[in-house]
Amino acid sequence: MKILVVGSGGREHAIVWKVSQSSLVDKIYCAPGNGGTEVEDKCENVNISDIKELAKFAKEKEIDLTIVGPEVPLVEGIVDVFKENNLKIFGPSKKAAALEGSKIYSKDFMKKYKVKTAEYEVFDNSKEAFNYIKTCSYPVVIKADGLAAGKGVIICQNEKEAEEAVKTLMLDDEFNGAGLKIVIEEFLEGVEASILSVTDGETIVPFISSKDHKQIFDGDKGPNTGGMGVIAPNPYCNEEVLDSFKKDILETTLKGIKEEKMDFVGTIFFGIMITKKGVYLLEYNVRMGDPETQAVLMLMESDYVQIMLKALNKELANYNVKWKKGASCCITLASGGYPGKYEKGFKISGIDKVQNKVFVAGAKKSGDKLLTNGGRVLSVVASGETLQEAREKAYNDAEKISFEGVYYRKDIGVIR
Incomplete structure (x- = not known):
């Protein structure tokens, strides 16, 4: 198979890395990709981001499957354009992508289908x-x-x-x-969890749970970021929590997808809050999370391409994704100043000394050098038999990498 992966972040590097392991895949194109996807096995970067140009490229290269990483092209309707061109693509239609593209639409959807969520008001x-x-x-x-x-x-x-x-x-x-337009919402106190899932529109198969660390500083202080690190599985997602999630959130969401006749074959990501009053849905995403993807795919034993093909063929009923035993830890190395203003173009060194996996997010190749090119620069990911082992391995590797202004949290995976 020939695969096209759309996007340029750490999530897309992780997807390319996982897809390259499939025996079904001969060639991967990543558009536009980054300094990490460029050197991944079977992969070639192509400098295209316009949706119509991507569809044209997919036709010319006879791409067998396109995988969309980020939310923006999904919300803009890349899936609809590809389907009009008879191209196979993994992701929700523009209508279904509004579950992420509009907080108001998604909260109204939750209310309509009795998905357990916080009370809210809408203002324009x-x-x-x-x-x-x-x-x-x-x-x-x-x-x-x-x-x-x-x-x-x-x-x-x-x-x-x-x-x-x-x-x-x-x-x-x-x-x-x-x-x-804004949503003002009841504050829920508890522990957040991310549950990435795959759907064929008839069935939703949840992946292993994970825990993102959104805020910039240790102890969950400071402004929100795109994500400063992740552990998987989430230690707070016990059987009781997962049962409640399935009954009050997953099943009611699936009912809504069916009743709204959404064309949704792709990833659905549930951001949930585990509180003393129960499990609530905070938000939907309609793509893999970043950096959740980096931690979750590290533990996936099944062939990821096979999972997506099952979804596209409406064959997810009774399908079980296989997972490795143990845990994984992902640490985000960010540019100094992120999520505010930061400088780019600093040389990254030490990746060659790392024992585990480094996924490139905001970095580009310049000759034989790798230079910083974004707020979140790298994801350092390790797995182990225990969370403690995974954390130690990941932090040992993070310490070996340097660039001017490098910053990362020191408490990813600390259970309080």
Whole structure:
């Protein structure tokens, strides 16, 4: 098979790495890819990101399967364009991708199909939002309606912080239109979990659970990022939690997908909160998470391409994904200043000394050098028989890598 992977981050590098292990696959193209996908087995980068150009490329190269990494092309309708061109692609239609593309649409969907989630109100008028936050009990969560690269969720401890959030999103328009409509939501206290899943529209098969560490500083302090590290499986996802997730979230979501007649063959990612009152859905994503993918695929024993083909052929019923025993730990190495302003172009050294796997996120090749080219630069991933072993291996490797301003959290996987 010839495979096209769309995207340029650490998630896409992990997908390319996993797909390259399949005996079904001879050649992989990654568009546009990065400095890590470029050197991965069977893979070649192609500098294309326009949807129509990607479809043209897939036709010319007779691509057997396209896998979409990031959310933006899915929300923009890449799947619809590929299907119009009779090209096989793994991902939801534009309509189904609104489950991630619009927080308002997804919350209304949850309410309609009785998916267990936090109470919420919707605002498209800043004056009404400012009036509402005067009456709230705190903390509250304020979310941009549209896509904001994982940074459109603000937890506000008091009215002053809520005013600032509304101003940032609705008046200052910091997220280029994504925050002109907002959701103000009940704050749920507990432990977050990520459950990546695959669906063929008739069945949802959940993957192993994981735990993302969203905030920039140790102890879950500071602003949200795209993700500073992940462990898998999530130690808080016991049998009781998973049963509740299945009954109150997964099954009700599947009912909604069927009743709305969504064309959804792809990944559905459930961001959940485990509280004393039960398990609640925070959000849907319609693609693999980043950096959850890096940790989860490290433990996947099954052929990932085979799983996607089963989904495309509507054969997921009674299909079990096989997992390796043990745990994995992923640490994000970021540019100094991220998630605010940061500089690019610094030489990365020490990757050759690493014992485990490094996935490249924001870095590019320049001659024989690898240079920083983004906020989240690298994902260092290790697995072990225990979480402690996986953590030790990952941190030992992280210490060997250097570039100017390198920053990473020191508490990924610490169970409090």
